[in-house]
Every structure is written in C-alpha cells, then in structure tokens.
Amino acid sequence: MKLLNDGQLKSAINAFRNTKLRNFWTMLGVIIGVTSFILVVGISEGVKLQILGQVQRIGSDILTIRPNNIQISGSSLDSLTLLSGINVSGSLSPNDLSRVANTKGVKEVVPLSAMTAQINGSGGSYKKGLVIGTTPNFDTLLNQGLSYGNFLNSTSNMVNQVVVGSQAAVDLFNEDVPLGQTVLINNQPFVVRGILDPFPATPLSSGAEFNKALFISYGNSEQMTNNTVTTYEILALPNDPSQALKVQKNIESSLLASHGGQYDFRVLNQDQNLKSSTAILDLVTKLVIGVSAISLLVGGIGIMNVMLVSITERTHEIGIRKALGATNRQILEQFLVESTTLSFIGGLIGVILAYIIDLVLRLFTDIEPSISVTIIILALIISTVIGVIFGSIPAFKAAKKEPIDALRSE
Amino acid sequence: MALIKLDNVSKIYGFGDATTVALDEVSLVIDKGEFVAVMGPSGSGKSTLMNVIGLLDRPSQGRYMLENRSVSRLRSNQSAKIRRDSIGFIFQSFNLLNKLTVIDNVSLPLAYKGISQSKRYKMASNILDRVGIRSREYFYPPQLSGGQAQCVAIARALVNNPKIIIADEPTGNLDSAGSRLVMELLSEIHAMGNTVIFVTHNPELTRYATRVVYMHDGNIIHDENTVIGRVAPRARKVLYTLPVKSIDDDLAGVSALVKAIEPKSSPQKKNKRKRKTVKK
Numbered sequence: 001m002k003l004l005n006d007g008q009l010k011s012a013i014n015a016f017r018n019t020k021l022r023n024f025w026t027m028l029g030v031i032i033g034v035t036s037f038i039l040v041v042g043i044s045e046g047v048k049l050q051i052l053g054q055v056q057r058i059g060s061d062i063l064t065i066r067p068n069n070i071q072i073s074g075s076s077l078d079s080l081t082l083l084s085g086i087n088v089s090g091s092l093s094p095n096d097l098s099r100v101a102n103t104k105g106v107k108e109v110v111p112l113s114a115m116t117a118q119i120n121g122s123g124g125s126y127k128k129g130l131v132i133g134t135t136p137n138f139d140t141l142l143n144q145g146l147s148y149g150n151f152l153n154s155t156s157n158m159v160n161q162v163v164v165g166s167q168a169a170v171d172l173f174n175e176d177v178p179l180g181q182t183v184l185i186n187n188q189p190f191v192v193r194g195i196l197d198p199f200p201a202t203p204l205s206s207g208a209e210f211n212k213a214l215f216i217s218y219g220n221s222e223q224m225t226n227n228t229v230t231t232y233e234i235l236a237l238p239n240d241p242s243q244a245l246k247v248q249k250n251i252e253s254s255l256l257a258s259h260g261g262q263y264d265f266r267v268l269n270q271d272q273n274l275k276s277s278t279a280i281l282d283l284v285t286k287l288v289i290g291v292s293a294i295s296l297l298v299g300g301i302g303i304m305n306v307m308l309v310s311i312t313e314r315t316h317e318i319g320i321r322k323a324l325g326a327t328n329r330q331i332l333e334q335f336l337v338e339s340t341t342l343s344f345i346g347g348l349i350g351v352i353l354a355y356i357i358d359l360v361l362r363l364f365t366d367i368e369p370s371i372s373v374t375i376i377i378l379a380l381i382i383s384t385v386i387g388v389i390f391g392s393i394p395a396f397k398a399a400k401k402e403p404i405d406a407l408r409s410e
Numbered sequence: 411m412a413l414i415k416l417d418n419v420s421k422i423y424g425f426g427d428a429t430t431v432a433l434d435e436v437s438l439v440i441d442k443g444e445f446v447a448v449m450g451p452s453g454s455g456k457s458t459l460m461n462v463i464g465l466l467d468r469p470s471q472g473r474y475m476l477e478n479r480s481v482s483r484l485r486s487n488q489s490a491k492i493r494r495d496s497i498g499f500i501f502q503s504f505n506l507l508n509k510l511t512v513i514d515n516v517s518l519p520l521a522y523k524g525i526s527q528s529k530r531y532k533m534a535s536n537i538l539d540r541v542g543i544r545s546r547e548y549f550y551p552p553q554l555s556g557g558q559a560q561c562v563a564i565a566r567a568l569v570n571n572p573k574i575i576i577a578d579e580p581t582g583n584l585d586s587a588g589s590r591l592v593m594e595l596l597s598e599i600h601a602m603g604n605t606v607i608f609v610t611h612n613p614e615l616t617r618y619a620t621r622v623v624y625m626h627d628g629n630i631i632h633d634e635n636t637v638i639g640r641v642a643p644r645a646r647k648v649l650y651t652l653p654v655k656s657i658d659d660d661l662a663g664v665s666a667l668v669k670a671i672e673p674k675s676s677p678q679k680k681n682k683r684k685r686k687t688v689k690k
C-alpha cells in the first residue's frame with residue numbers, strides 16, 4: 001500500500017519526542033521482550049556451538065554408556081548432574097565394564113568413576129573434592145593434553161599415583177609444578193604424576209569441575225571404596241568408526257542381557273549425547289522464549305493503551321486534520337506509523353541492550369552467546385509487527401471519528 | 411452560477427425531548443464570487459450552517475448541491491477530498507497544530523494531497539508571503555499573536571486554492587487591530603474572485619461583505635445584498651454587541667434583530683417554535 005508520506009513520519013517522530021518518558025515505559029515491554037528473545041536464542045546457540053566443539057574434539061565415534069540412575073558414593077554431586085545435562089543417579093558395575101570391553105568391535109574402553117573425598121595438599125585442601133577413577137588411556141581417548149608429567153599408567157594403582165586438574169594444582173600445592181609431591185585423599189597418600197591442561201570450558205558442563213578434580217586409577221578408586229565406587233560413565237571406542245552404530249547395538253544388547261532386560265542404562269553415540277546434553281537447554285530456551293513472547297504481548301498491549309490515551313487526548317487534532325482534508329485512511333496511517341515507530345524503536349533499544357549484555361557475559365562468564373543477524377532481523381520484524389497489530393485498534397478508532405465531533409472536543 | 415445550493419436543509423440534534431433543530435429547512439443559494447456575512451444570535455445555527463456547507467457535517471434532511479453535484483450523502487472519504495480540494499476553513503480559535511511549525515501547519519492540506527515536501531514548502535512559503543507573515547515560517551503557533559495565528563490559519567485555508575473560504579467568527583478572538591488585519595485579508599481574497607462566507611457577531615464587519623444573511627432559530631430570517639464599504643442597513647439597526655455576555659444581552663439582540671427585519675418575515679411562525687436554550 002502506498003503509505004507514509006514524509007509528513008506522517010515527521011509527525012510520528014514529533015509525537016514521539018513530545019512524550020518521551022511515557023513512551024519509554026510503553027516501550028519497556030517490547031525492549032525486555034526483544035532483549036530476552038535475542039539473548040536466550042543467542043546463548044542457547046552459543047552453548048550448543050561450544051558443546052559441539054567439545055564433541056568434535058573428543059571424536060565423533062566415541063560411544064558413551066551411562067546409567068539411568070546414579071547414586072554417587074560419598075555424597076551427591078550436583079556438578080555431575082549438570083555434567084552432561086542429564087539427570088544422573090545410579091551406577092554401572094565392574095561387570096558392565098568388562099562386558100563392554102569384551103563386546104565385539106570395541107577397541108578400547110575408559111571407565112569414569114566418581115567419588116568425593118577430603119583432600120589435603122601441601123598448600124591447601126578440598127573438603128569435598130572430586131576424585132575420578134579412570135584408566136591410563138583416558139587422556140589419549142579424550143585428546144586431553146598434560147602441562148607437566150604424564151598421565152596414569154598401568155602401575156599407577158600399585159604406587160598410588162594421581163594426576164591433578166590444572167586448578168587443583170594451583171589450589172592444593174605450594175609449588176608451581178607439584179610433580180612428585182604428595183597429596184592425601186581421605187588420608188591416603190598419593191604422589192602427583194602429572195598435571196592436566198585446562199579442560200575447555202563449556203557452560204552448564206564440567207570443564208571447570210574437571211579442572212578441580214583429581215584423577216586416580218580405576219583400581220585405586222575401587223579399593224578406596226571397598227568396591228562400591230560409582231561408575232557414572234563408560235567410554236567405548238569402536239575398532240572401525242564406520243561400524244559405530246553396529247557396535248552401539250552390540251553393547252546395548254550385551255548389557256541388556258546382563259541387566260535382566262532392564263533399560264537402566266543408556267548407550268549413546270555422540271549425536272545422541274549432544275542431543276541429551278542440549279535437551280534441557282532446548283527446554284529452557286523454549287520456556288524463556290515463551291516468557292519473552294508474553295513480554296512482547298504485554299509490550300504490545302502497553303502500546304495499544306498509550307495509543308488509545310493519545311488518541312483521546314488528540315481528538316481535537318484529529319478533527320483539525322480531517323477538516324483540512326485528511327481521509328480516514330490517512331489518519332489511520334498516521335497513528336499506525338506512530339505505534340510502529342514506538343515499537344520499532346523499542347525493538348532497536350532491545351537489540352542494543354542485548355548486545356551490551358552479550359558483551360558483559362563474554363567478559364565475565366564462560367558463556368559465549370552467538371547472536372546471528374537473522375535473529376536481530378527477526379526481532380526487529382517482530383517488534384514492527386507488534387506495533388502494527390496493537391496499533392491498529394487505536395488507529396481505526398482515530399480514523400473513524402466524525403470530523404465535526406472531533407473538532408468540537410477540546 | 412450557483413456554487414452552493416441548499417434545498418430545505420435541516421439539521422436536527424438529539425432524540426425525543428432533547429431534540430434541537432439547529433437548521434430548519436434552510437434554503438440558500440450562494441454564487442461564485444460572493445462575500446457573504448452570516449449574522450444571528452448565539453445558537454441560531456450559524457456554525458451548523460457553516461459545517462454543513464463545509465462538508466464537516468451532514469444535513470439530517472434536504473439537498474445540498476455543490477457545483478451542481480449532490481454532496482448531501484457522500485461517503486466520508488469523498489467529503490474529505492472535497493474539503494481538501496475545494497474548501498478552506500478558518501476558525502474562531504485558529505485550530506493550528508501547536509506541535510507543528512507555521513510552515514508545516516500551512517502545508518498540511520498539501521501533504522494530504524500527496525504533494526512532495528519541497529513543493530509543499532515552496533507553496534506554503536508563497537502563501538505565507540501573501541498574507542504577510544513569512545518571517546514567522548519556523549515559529550510554533552504558541553509563539554504567535556492572535557492576529558498572526560489567524561493569518562497563518564488563513565494561509566492554510568488558501569494554500570490549496572479552494573473554491574470556498576468558510577470562516578466561522580474569524581475575528582471572534584481578536585482585538586480590533588487583529589480583526590481589521592484578518593478582514594482586509596479576506597477582502598483581498600474575495601477581490602481575487604474567491605467565494606468567502608464568514609460568520610460574525612459584529613455588525614461593523616458587514617461593511618466588507620457583499621451580502622448579509624441573518625439567522626434566527628435555525629432559519630434564515632433575512633437575506634440582503636449590501637455595498638462593500640458600508641455597514642448593512644439592517645445590521646446597523648441591530649444593537650447587540652459582541653461577544654454576548656449574558657442571556658439578557660442576547661435576548662435584546664434577538665428582539666432587536668427580529669424587530670429590524672419584521673416587515674419581511676412572519677414572526678408568528680417563529681413564535682410557535684419552542685425557544686432554544688441559549689449557549690453560555
């Protein structure tokens with residue numbers, strides 16, 4: 001439609017300038033809606049990218065076996081709950097480990113057990129430190145490098161060796177490179193054999209926790225808990241990456257047999273792993289998008305109300321304009337332009353605000369939102385559409401006024 | 411040529427007991443180039459007549475022909491376009507948009523016509539020059555004196571080169587100097603061949619007109635041609651002053667007017683009509 005001659009835009013801007021404060025409150029709903037929409041989508045996309053990056057680093061052919069329910073020995077570990085975005089409580093048994101290891105097509109397995117323990121080092125202590133029991137191939141399977149020393153080897157369990165996370169190395173020792181130092185895990189002495197590189201930080205994930213963890217051999221962890229250690233994850237590497245799906249099936253049926261036909265475990269390839277990691281994220285994203293939708297709705301209603309008030313206040317003006325020959329449609333357009341300008345500017349402010357918050361998040365957290373141009377354009381379109389939709393009722397009302405009645409009102 | 415032709419036009423407000431007959435089967439023909447003064451006491455229907463002629467209001471009954479075209483039952487958009495292209499309004503209270511500059515106010519009718527901004531401004535400037543107020547182009551209406559504001563309103567009414575200028579008490583809010591300024595402008599406009607209709611309470615101002623129409627209770631009770639430069643003979647006999655301060659003043663005015671035109675009309679008919687409440 002042929003719309004907006006420049007006079008209308010000008011009068012829209014004029015009307016806008018004249019009621020700044022009220023307009024700000026009106027736009028607030030749109031601003032909040034747009035900001036939260038952009039941020040939520042951006043954060044969710046960013047986190048997914050980060051998780052994806054990690055999966056790619058680990059290798060896309062690794063299979064993950066997890067219990068459906070885990071109880072962590074020692075105490076419940078909240079960090080593990082968030083570890084992979086799934087709710088874990090329950091355990092895998094040593095029997096499961098050997099079954100997976102013996103499944104046809106499996107090249108290597110890495111068990112991961114977890115327990116909490118009192119940890120005392122020369123320079124500090126953790127009251128409830130995370131101690132992970134695993135096997136010597138952990139670092140190669142996960143592509144995890146070491147800053148100093150070596151990872152555990154096959155004799156580590158006999159000589160009580162420990163490899164510490166990068167943060168734990170700083171927290172627990174008074175030396176920069178504590179190789180060879182002794183640390184007490186539940187009063188049992190362990191000698192530091194290596195210090196890991198920092199794990200890549202992933203929001204909602206365990207990078208930070210792993211950096212504070214101590215890695216001992218799986219055998220040690222079993223022995224320290226009298227064989228009640230919680231195995232929360234088994235990683236399996238297939239011989240032939242192209243056969244990963246088949247191997248996955250094999251492991252599944254093998255475990256199913258030993259678990260008496262009960263699916264109290266899950267075997268995930270990296271795709272599914274990713275999905276389960278992002279499942280909660282997706283849910284939260286949807287929820288918050290819902291909230292921003294409500295906020296946008298409220299913003300729209302706010303705009304509608306302000307426009308209704310404005311039209312009542314400006315009835316005389318409408319009368320004058322009609323007397324001068326404005327058609328109903330020109331009046332309609334004038335007020336539509338006004339409401340749309342309002343909500344579009346609200347949208348713009350929302351976009352700017354989202355970018356500011358994005359910057360703050362990047363500076364002060366591990367979160368790296370990924371705000372795409374598409375999202376920005378979408379947000380601006382949405383705010384414009386809101387202006388048109390919620391502005392149309394008041395605009396129709398203004399357009400329908402009888403010229404003489406409007407002129408008489410003062 | 412009959413520019414405006416009203417045929418038994420009535421305007422009735424309200425329902426039942428609250429009914430007011432603002433125009434009572436008024437018939438009136440105005441030719442192109444006339445300069446018509448409309449007089450009458452408060453509530454006699456002058457403004458209603460102006461609004462009907464200016465297509466701001468629809469008659470309840472009767473026929474209105476504008477340039478031989480029936481306009482009594484137009485759709486709102488059609489009448490908007492006729493207002494835009496053929497009619498210029500001047501109001502007692504100026505009715506300028508305070509948030510727009512003088513030049514934006516004046517170019518508003520052009521904007522509704524779809525004329526480009528630069529052209530609009532040029533035309534508006536010209537017309538402001540003609541009414542002698544170009545130096546105030548970028549002022550806002552509250553920064554103007556009453557006389558200046560009314561000149562701007564006149565410029566706005568003229569900018570579309572309308573066929574009819576309708577001015578409802580254009581001098582009502584002005585002092586004598588302002589009134590003079592405005593009336594001289596309207597005279598000039600008339601001299602250039604435009605048709606001007608204005609409402610006034612001031613008999614003095616009939617000296618600018620070529621014709622005076624007297625109204626009472628929604629009727630035209632007298633209609634006379636006059637000579638420019640001389641106060642209309644009947645109007646001179648009317649003693650009421652402007653503006654009406656009290657009901658007594660107004661009633662005096664009414665009776666004076668009725669007396670003044672007695673020979674030509676039939677007062678009995680008027681008396682049957684119920685007396686209207688006079689506006690405060």
Ligand SMILES: Nc1ncnc2c1ncn2[C@@H]1O[C@H](COP(=O)(O)OP(=O)(O)OP(=O)(O)O)[C@@H](O)[C@H]1O
Pocket residue numbers: 423424430431432450451452453454455456457458459686687689
């Ligand atoms: N919107 C309306 N609703 C009801 N009655 C109205 C309305 N407008 C005008 N009237 C009535 O119509 C009659 C004529 O009014 P009008 O405004 O035409 O008088 P007027 O001659 O212009 O008076 P004044 O000199 O005071 O301006 C009055 O009795 C008035 O009360």
Ligand SMILES: [Mg+2]
Pocket residue numbers: 456457458578
């Ligand atoms: Mg009036």
